Amino acid sequence: HVDYSARVQTVHEETNPYYYRMINAFRKLTGCPLVINTSFNVRGEPIVCTPEHAFNCFGGTEMDVLITGPYLCRKENQDPKIMEEIRANRTFDAD
16 A cells, blocks of 8 residues: 555465465465455556456556466567557556
8 A cells, every 4th residue: 555554364265265276376486475466456447347347457557467267468478459559548647
C-alpha cells in the first residue's frame, strides 16, 4: 500500500489447493514460502473479473506475465499489433 502497510493472508491446501500448490512450488524454487499479491486493477478501473479484462489490463500495463487458470502469457510472446491496439485504447489517471 501507499502507506507501506500490508495485510497477511493465509492459504490452506484444503480450501485453495491450486494456489497452495503454486506457493509451495515457488518455495521449492526460491526457498521463500511467501508471495505478494495485490488487487488486479489499475487506478480508475474496476477489479478484473473476466479473462478478457485480465488480458486487456495485461496488454495495457507494464506487466510482463499474466497467468490465468492454465494459461501463462508472456508479454514478449504476444502479437505486438494487438498489444499496441490495447495500449492505444486505454488511458489511466496520473499517479
